[in-house]
Amino acid sequence: MLIAIFGEMETKYMRCLNNSISRFIHLMSCQTSKAMPVLNDFEIMATMLKHLKPVLDEIDEEKLASEATLWKECEDLDIYINAAREFVERWSPKTSKLLSVVRGEQLLKIIRRHSLEICGVLCRLLRTSSSSSSFAGVQVCTKIMHCVQELQTWQPERISGHIEETLRSKNDDQISCSEHLAEVVESLGLVSNQVLLQESIAVEKEMVKFQANNCLEEVDQINQIIDLLGLICNYMLKNGCFGTMNGVAIPSYFRCPLSLDFMLDPVIVASGQTFERSSIQKWLDHGLTICPKTRQFLSHTNVIPNYTVKALIANWFQENNLKPPNSSESTNADELSGQDVIRTDSFRCSVQSSDTMSRCSLEVGDAIGRLNIDEPYVSGELSSSLCQELEAEKSNHQSPDHSYAHSRTHSAISAISSYDYVPSSATELSRISNRHEKVGEIMCESSISDKNNRVHSLSSSDLEHDETTLTRVQDLVENLKNPLNALQTAAAAELRLLAKNNMENRIIIGKCGAIGPLISLLRSDVQITQEHAVTALLNLSLNQEIKATIAEAGIIEPLIHVLRTGNDTAKENSAAALFSFSLLEDFKLKIGRSGAVKVLVDLLARGTIRGKKDAATALFNLSICHENKARIVQAGAVKHLVQLLEPSTGMVDKSVALLANLSTISEGRLAIAKEGGIPLIVEIVESGSQRGKENAASVLLQLCLYSTKFCNLVLQEGAVPPLVALSQSGTIRAREKAQQLLGHFRTQREGVAGKKKK
Known part of the structure; x- marks a missing residue:
């Protein structure tokens, strides 16, 4: 044996x-x-x-x-x-x-x-x-x-083999890395938000345990697993592993970095990073005091609501016609594809309707009292009526007076009788009011102007919030300079939102050096990056001092580049930005001479409805400078403006106001008649809005005063009856113009009669 x-x-x-x-x-x-x-x-x-x-x-x-x-x-x-x-x-x-x-x-x-x-x-x-x-x-x-x-x-x-290969190939072979990541994710079932959150917490708790015991080998191993978790999250976001909401893809920057949850209640921690409240609270409840994203030690465990991200998410719901989940019901299975479960105990970000929002006023000359503010200032992703979530610890009541929006005027085009407009230094974006509710505070109202000092009572929570914002903005500015486009895009998107509604945020962003990097991103080959950057600059331009700084930094050429190469929203907001900068007197002529007129006319011809309106707004303000009128006519704007006089376009008032400015030069009058604009303008006098009738009468007056031929064409279109009616019931300026025209017709008729008698 x-x-x-x-x-x-x-x-x-x-x-x-x-x-x-x-x-x-x-x-x-x-x-x-x-x-x-x-x-x-x-x-x-x-x-x-x-x-x-x-x-x-x-x-x-x-x-x-x-x-x-x-x-x-x-x-x-x-x-x-x-x-x-x-x-x-x-x-x-x-x-x-x-x-x-x-x-x-x-x-x-x-x-x-x-x-x-x-x-x-x-x-x-x-x-x-x-x-x-x-x-x-x-x-x-x-x-x-x-x-x-x-x-x-x-x-x-051998799942660990895929883990090793992932960590080995993460910097060299992205394809191989993705293949191994897919195996790890599938094998371990890391396919839901809660599983990822639980995994992150479990790994971090192991890290704390071994750090306390000074087990360096185990700590090194856990650090690799933490890196791997980051790769898994990036992989799942990139490949859309968490599906869509009612068929609409959810932007990755709406996802919590910790759990990849859709952030319905985003909060900021001491490191300046934003997380979904429920996810980061679970992390903190386990006694973890390290930021999951930056690995920084958290000096405190307080969380602050991130109002800007809440507003962005609310806008996204509204623009995609989606209903946000509320606290009393979870999202049903039909609303989401994949394994993404969206639940929240507090989704209180309400999308205010435009008639309950406080407005930001664009004042142009003496016509400020007649501006129609019925369209949002930022188009595209931010084009719907903007909201600010009002979270009050002591009351769930939300008052319309406590909401605020950053809005764009119906424009000076529909507000000003352009023929009678006298340019002045007041043609600037001179007053911007924002209201912001602080928990336990009285709402303070501030306005920006060249000489006004802002008075704002700050509580300790305000100061903490401002310090957090400053830290966050500094981080975002660094990300703008990062060669990775994903970081640039996310940073521009967040700055866009920070600057949208909050006056203080604009000042902070302007002082943190964001302007130069944002302007550089306007030449990005990635359209969504362009969109976020141009919209951020547009929002920043609402501050007079920052507007001047941006203008002097060389914004015009990059904006023209966006108008040529950007997506629809970027083009719209680029046109709106040119309008904003044209409010600076010295820049009307600079913009006109830069070649911007041609691209604005192209947008007027082929843009979206919003793009056409933005282009018309910018062209109107440029046309205040006499030298620019000929450029606008030579670029072919009149043809498109005449086409937009049809009521179905929704742009009658804007188009006829710009035509009123262009009709003050001979090239403009000739183009209006040549493009068949006279019948349509007479029709506006008869059935248009009060503002439209006023500007239409201005156009007809210019045509008739300078050309007998045009005068006869106007009379042939039956202009007298509507002009008589306008002379009795129109606005003061409309009545004056109608009476001038009728008087001119009488003079012409008497002159003809006198010649016949001779």
């Missing part, structure tokens, strides 16, 4: 090993938790150890010959089998799946190696034994060879 082979040796290692194997086999036979990673491989290993055990049972307790290699391998195998048993016993659903895979597969690899070593030693001893040819020896050899074959042919899942 084997006693003769081995002789005398200590048998405690064999006995302990046999006991450990028996306990491990029993444990795995009782396992019911199918959620444990690599559980299947542990069960296979238990089966193989079951085949090894009879071989070891052949050794009795008599003294055996000393064989140091064998009992050393048995001792080591015993240690690692017990470690594996403890690993399985201690595992819980709250344990990190990634760490479980790495540690579990490492244990299995070691157990396999020591088992093969023991089998190898036994085979070698049997081959050198005189009893190896006996029947018992042959049986033992057969059992050992069977164990060796099983151990060598066993192919575990």
Whole structure:
């Protein structure tokens, strides 16, 4: 028997090993938790150890010959089998799946190696034994060879292999990295927000434990897993693994960096990063004091509502005609594809209708009292009536008076009788009012002007919020300079929102050096980056001092570039920005000479409805400068303006106001008649709005005063009856112009009659 082979040796290692194997086999036979990673491989290993055990049972307790290699391998195998048993016993659903895979597969690899070593030693001893040819020896050899074959042919899942390859190829081979990431995500079921959040918390808790025990090797391993989690999140966002809402893709920057939850209640932590409230609260509730994104130590665990991100999300819901989930109901399964579950205890960001929003006024000359403010100032993504979430700890009531919006006027085009307009230094964006509710404070109203000082009572929470905003803006400005387009785009998008509604934020952004990098991004090849950058600059221009700084930084040419290459929203907001900068007297002529007129006319011809309106607004303000009128006519604007006089376009008032300005030069009058504008303008006098009638009368007056031919064409269109009506019931200016025209007709008729008498 084997006693003769081995002789005398200590048998405690064999006995302990046999006991450990028996306990491990029993444990795995009782396992019911199918959620444990690599559980299947542990069960296979238990089966193989079951085949090894009879071989070891052949050794009795008599003294055996000393064989140091064998009992050393048995001792080591015993240690690692017990470690594996403890690993399985201690595992819980709250344990990190990634760490479980790495540690579990490492244990299995070691157990396999020591088992093969023991089998190898036994085979070698049997081959050198005189009893190896006996029947018992042959049986033992057969059992050992069977164990060796099983151990060598066993192919575990090796998820840890994909993890290693992911970390190895993350900087060199993005395709390979993505393939391995896909395997990790699928194998471990990291496909839902809550699983990712739980995984992040579990990994961080392990980090805290090993840092406290100063276990440097384990800390290094966990740092790699943290890097891997970041790669997984980026991969899932990039590949749209969290689906859409009613078929509409959810922008990645609406996702919580910690859990990838749709941020319905975004808050800012001490590091300046924004997270979904419920996700970061779970993180903090576990005693974790490290920022999940920056890995900075959090100086405090207070969270501050991120109003700007809430407003962006509310706009996104409104513009995509989606209904945000409320606190009393969870999103039903039909609203989302994928495994993204959106629930919140407090989604209080209400989208205010335009008639309940406070407005930002664009004052142009003496006509400020007649501006129609019925269209939002920022178009595209920000074009709908903007909201500011009013979160009050003591009251759930939301008052329309406490909401605020950053709005664009119906424009000076529909507000001013352009023929009578006298340019002045007051043609600027001179007053911007914002209202902002602070918890437990009186709402303060501030206005920006060249000479006004703002008075604002700040509580400690205000100061903390301002400091947080400053830190956040500084981080965003650095991201604007980062060569990674994703960071640039996200930073521009957040600055866009920060500057949209808040006066103080504009000042902070302007002083933090964001203007230069934002202007540089206007030449980006990525259209969404252009859009965010141009809209951010447009919002910043609402501050008079910042507007001048942006203008002097060379904004005109980049805006023209966006008008040529941008998406629809970027073009719209670029045109709106040119209007804003044209309010600076010195820049009307600069913009006109820059080539901007041609691209604005192109937008007027082929843009979206919003783009056409923005182009008309900018062209109107440029046309106040006499030199620009000829440029606008030569660029072919009149043809498109005449086409837009049709009521169905919704641009009658804007178009006729600009035509009124252009009709003050001969080229403009000739183009209006040539393009067939006279019949349409007469029709506006008869059935247009009060503002439209006034400007239409201005056009007709210019045409008739300078050309008898045009006068006859106007009369042939039956202009007299509507002019008579206008002279009695129009605005003061409209009545004056109608009376002037009627008087001119009488003079013309009397002159003709006098000639006939002669």
